[in-house]
Ligand SMILES: [Fe+2]
């Protein structure tokens with residue numbers, strides 16, 4: 001047990017200033033490794049047909065697409081999550097500010113995320129993968145509701161949240177691509193998930209630096225975020241039902257959340273090896289360890305229930 005005394009909390013402004021140099025370095029690194037790509041190259045335009053309505057084409061019908069209902073649900077969730085960019089932009093622009101390196105990151109990130117929604121919508125519309133009327137109505141409802149982060153006022157919690165969230169989004173896109181079994185969709189979602197991975201790395205490195213600057217405060221932030229984690233699309237109408245379908249399909253479930261999202265980031269930060277925490281930091285770390293044990297048990301229970309469900313479905317043929 002460490003004897004490090006309890007440290008005074010850094011204010012939001014102090015944290016922003018302390019991390020400014022790191023943001024600058026990470027932004028340069030990000031721009032050097034990010035690959036330029038073009039949405040239009042991923043869209044099979046010659047497969048498209050005019051829709052009904054103004055231009056008198058053919059209405060959408062479920063038979064237009066070979067993608068399964070679960071695959072359609074996953075694509076819609078992934079796109080609507082990207083669509084809520086105006087709210088996400090607002091959240092980080094207010095918190096990080098729009099000046100200097102922080103502002104450059106806010107704008108660059110927003111531009112990259114905008115590409116994801118454009119590419120996915122074009123793909124889904126041209127290939128008639130999902131009902132365009134339902135999609136637009138869902139988009140209106142979802143974006144009209146707005147998104148307010150649970151960590152709006154707190155830089156460290158926001159950085160911890162986006163570290164996990166970008167990786168969660170990567171896993172969701174990647175596994176949706178594999179699940180829908182359409183080569184172009186898979187390529188597009190692989191391309192998008194590569195961007196999400198770079199976003200994760202940016203935030204993860206930033207929070208790694210924060211762990212050095214304010215270890216106890218950052219440890220508390222990590223614990224709170226892991227304990228309360230919710231996907232950014234949780235407010236989409238019908239999200240819970242679609243999320244269950246996606247979990248049963250293995251696109252995004254508790255096991256993947258733990259093994260492919262939470263643990264890789266925690267391991268990178270070396271949260272359980274970190275030395276020099278004060279009593280407060282140690283309490284937060286123990287709370288995190290206890291929570292991870294509970295999460296592991298929940299994941300095991302879910303795995304069992306899903307196995308049983310699959311066995312029943314198989315028996316029914
Ligand atoms: Fe994205």
Ligand SMILES: [Fe+2]
Pocket residue numbers: 113166169195196199
């Ligand atoms: Fe992202």
